[in-house]
Amino acid sequence: MNLTGIISISGRPGLFKVIAQGKNSVIVESMIDKKRFPAYATEKISTLEDISIFTYEEDVKLTEVLGKMNESFTDNCPSHKEDMKTLESALENFLPNWDRERVYPSDVRKIFQWFHLIKQAGLFEAAAEGEEAPETPVKEAKVKAEPAKKKAATTAAAPSKAAKPANVKKSAPVKTGSSRGK
Numbered sequence: 763m764n765l766t767g768i769i770s771i772s773g774r775p776g777l778f779k780v781i782a783q784g785k786n787s788v789i790v791e792s793m794i795d796k797k798r799f800p801a802y803a804t805e806k807i808s809t810l811e812d813i814s815i816f817t818y819e820e821d822v823k824l825t826e827v828l829g830k831m832n833e834s835f836t837d838n839c840p841s842h843k844e845d846m847k848t849l850e851s852a853l854e855n856f857l858p859n860w861d862r863e864r865v866y867p868s869d870v871r872k873i874f875q876w877f878h879l880i881k882q883a884g885l886f887e888a889a890a891e892g893e894e895a896p897e898t899p900v901k902e903a904k905v906k907a908e909p910a911k912k913k914a915a916t917t918a919a920a921p922s923k924a925a926k927p928a929n930v931k932k933s934a935p936v937k938t939g940s941s942r943g944k
Contacts, residue, residue, distance in 0.1 A: 765810040765825055765885065768793075770876075772806035777879050793879045810876070815869075816861040824873075830856040831877050832886045842875035849874055 767780040769790065778790035778801070787800035788807070801807060814821035831839065834856045840848050849870050853860060880886065 765828075765880075768810045768880070768885075769801075770808045770810065770813070770872075771801055772808075777810070777876055793883055815857065815873070816864040817857070817859045818861055819859060822857065824876075827857055827873065828877055828880060831873075832881070835877075839877065839881075840874060842871045842878070844874075846870070 769778050769780060771778060771790070776792055776794040778792055780788055781791050781798060782789040784800060787802045789798060790801045791798045810824055813824040815824060815827055835852075840852050842849070846867050850862075853870055853873065
């Protein structure tokens, strides 16, 4: 499963796709309501690829947990609004050794909420087909526009042979400097 460009912003609900990068911010799009806004460096931003869940042995990547959830729950995955005991028992089905002391109830709710958001976005289906998630139109337009600019710049910089007069002589170089040492 490819979660490149999917981030979480502390203090904001849901997940976000990185659309573009500005001077002092990153332009993101909410996966809940599709609104775009800048996320600044002062906000705590975490990519889903870097998040891990505490277990008693060693930490498990969130991507692995979400993959196990996709295999376990075909249609009957509990909502993040369910009772906490229901969510904990569901989490224990595919991650039996999760650390109950260090993984907070709010984190368990986030896991199930994020699972539903990723499922609605179709990222599990794209991973099953061996394809990446579709790119956003902003990135495609940016890539297509760059080669045209480079080509225009190279043609404008190359002088035309017809425009150069045939009888132009080069002038002698002008020496500059001080005459103190003479």
